[in-house]
Amino acid sequence: MSYRRKKLLALFCATALSMTAVAGCTGTKSSTGNVVSSETETNAGETSAQSEAGTFSSADMFTERDLAGTYEESGAVYVTLSDDGITGETDGVAINGQMVTITAEGTYIFSGTLSEGQIVVDADNAKVQIVFDNVDITCASSAAVYVKSAEKVFVTLAEGSQNTLRNTDEYVAIDDNNIDAVIFSKSDLTLNGTGSLTIVSAEGHGIVSKDDLKITGGTYDITAAGHALSGKDSVRIADGTFILTAEKDGIHAENADDEEKGYIYIADGDFTITSDGDGMDASNIVQIEDGTFDITAGGGAANSLKTHESDVPGGPGGGMPQNGERPDGESMPQMGEKPDGENMTEMGKRPDGTTPPEKPSQTDQSDTADETAAPDNATDHQSSSAETTEDTTTDESGTSTKGIKAGGGMYLNGGTYQIDSADDSIHSNANITIADGTYTLATGDDGVHADDALIVNGGTITVTESYEGLEGLEGLTVTINDGTIDITASDDGINTAGEKMELNGGYIHILAGGDGVDSNGDLTINGGEIYIDGPSDNGNNAIDYGDRSSAYVNGGTLVAIGSSGMAEVMSDSSKQKVLMIKLGEQMEAGNVVLTDSEGNVIVSYTALKTYDCVIISTAEVESGATYTLTTSGTTTEVTAE
Secondary structure: OOHHHHHHHHHHHHHHHHHHHHHHOOOOOOOOOOOOOOOOOOOOOOOOOOOOOOOOOOHOOOOOHHHHHHOOOOEEEEEEOOOOOOOOOOOOOOEEEOOEOOOOOEEEEEEEEOOOOOEEEHHHOOEEEEEEEEEEEEEOOOOOOEEEOOOOEEEEEOOOOOEEEEEOOOOOOOOOOOOOOEEOOOOOOEEEEOOOEEEEOOOEEEEEEOOOOEEEEEEEEEEOOOEEEOOEEEEEOOEEEEEEEEOOEEEEOOOOOOOOOEEEEEEEOOOEEEEOOOOOEOOOEEOOOOOEEEEEEEHHHHOOOOOOOOOOOOOOOHHOOOOOOOOOOOEOOOOOOOOOOEEEEOOOOOOOOOOOOOOOOOOOOOOOOOOOOOOOOOOHOOOOOOHOOOOEEEOOOEEEEOOOEEEEEEEEEOOEEEEEOOOOOEEEEEOEEEOOEEOOOOOOOOEEEEEEOEEEOOOOOEEEOOOOOEEOOOEEEEEEOEEEEEEEEOOOOOOEOOOEEEOOOOEEEEEEEOOOOOOOOEEEEEEOOEEEEEEOOOOOOOEEEEOOOOEOOOOEEEEEEEOOOOOOOOOOOOOOEEEEEEEEEOOOEEEEEOOOOOOOOOEEEEEEEOEEEEEEEEOOOOOOEEEEEEEOOOEEEOOOO
């Protein structure tokens, strides 16, 4: 169990014990050893601060009962399913053939098998808990579980239980509702517990809630012809293990009626998602705090619709080497190494090996939670200009094939991600903030794409295959404050068509067929280590910026290798001296070494491609001093002006 889940449950238990002491009540244990939870539907007592780079906190997302995953056996109704006859009829349960209808509030424990049957909840304004304790239900042409009416329904997977629900044929309407999922709920729906649930939906979705869909524990193996998980108002996941195979989206949240809803929040969990559509897709915000994600969308990067050969000046990739190889056929540096073969900075430390100070915590901005609606500022993070929104790349069927997609803002505060997508791996129609996490991205288009601002505050981002590695669009900005970034791109490495690009810290390595760094506004480098293997052709630059803009180097280490045909100088207003050396002939890939007049090594870098231009800036380069550049056995003297 994850630390986060333990923390949430510990807080819940502390609250529950406090309530028991005051009221003088005692509980009992179920036969499975589950601790009895309070029936009171209150919000989790977590007082943690609002997410540094996000808009939601866990305290707002889940109630105590959502997180508990427990149930009382005392007073519960036991229902045994069988093709030979269902037993367990009471005042709150109606049995009609192979259909069980729950009509009153309470806890209902199910076991047994139905080869053609259904559980229906029709209990206005009631909270109903359904416990699955080794259940196997097939409903060929409708939902195996249909929540027609209720205030809220909990589906709890009993400890050690293995449960299976399936649909095998086209869905047929049984009333005026469009029922198209194996579990279909018109009300708020929470799944919890510690057991397992297998869902097979041959013609529709796996689990659908027309309100909020919450999952706080359990193991889920879902195969669906539509979406695997879908919530109209939201999909909220606290923890669990998920194997999702979908012909549409793996996780889908969409509300066309309320722009503040239709969001995805994930606190933790283990996810393996294979989707013909998007791995995750929210019409509003996506916020992820932690978790492990293995996502294959649209068949992966190898299934990209883009060839890019006609898109890239100078031809397909500008003579870029194959992934994993230098132009001479030698191996590229391994991840975790700098281009010169030295080890990279340890994660969580500055490039000089020191540990940065901890960021100050924020105070919690909400004492209570509204479990059905996003915070008031949710729409602040949606795209401000439709004119800057990138057209969504779709396959021939019109299907979007992105790894993680948000119609509003996206906040990635941690987690481990392995994403292979036919279109963008990470995409937002508004802003993206990456605060932490480990990302390995293979994509047929952009590694990370934000229609508005892209901000990277930390983490490790490796784009192994891409058209453009990190990209913003017209009127937008890219800001990198920290992190370890390694980009392989057949076109631009980091691109913004907007106002500015700021590189303030971290370690960045770019292997690009197009421009290494391309800002159509101002480019400012204030710190960090930046190494660029730019294009060998003269149609692109290692560093490119807008015709009416400027480029400034005020700190850090910059080594940019590429062609001289369109090489651009840095602004004289830069606070740090910049050397641009045009060599007059193509140099082979290999060592690039800059030494001072006394022979001290200022920069040592291993170029991965042929080049005839070198740009270097470090704090050690002094005005008026003379330096020697050694490349492929050739030496060139240059004086810093």
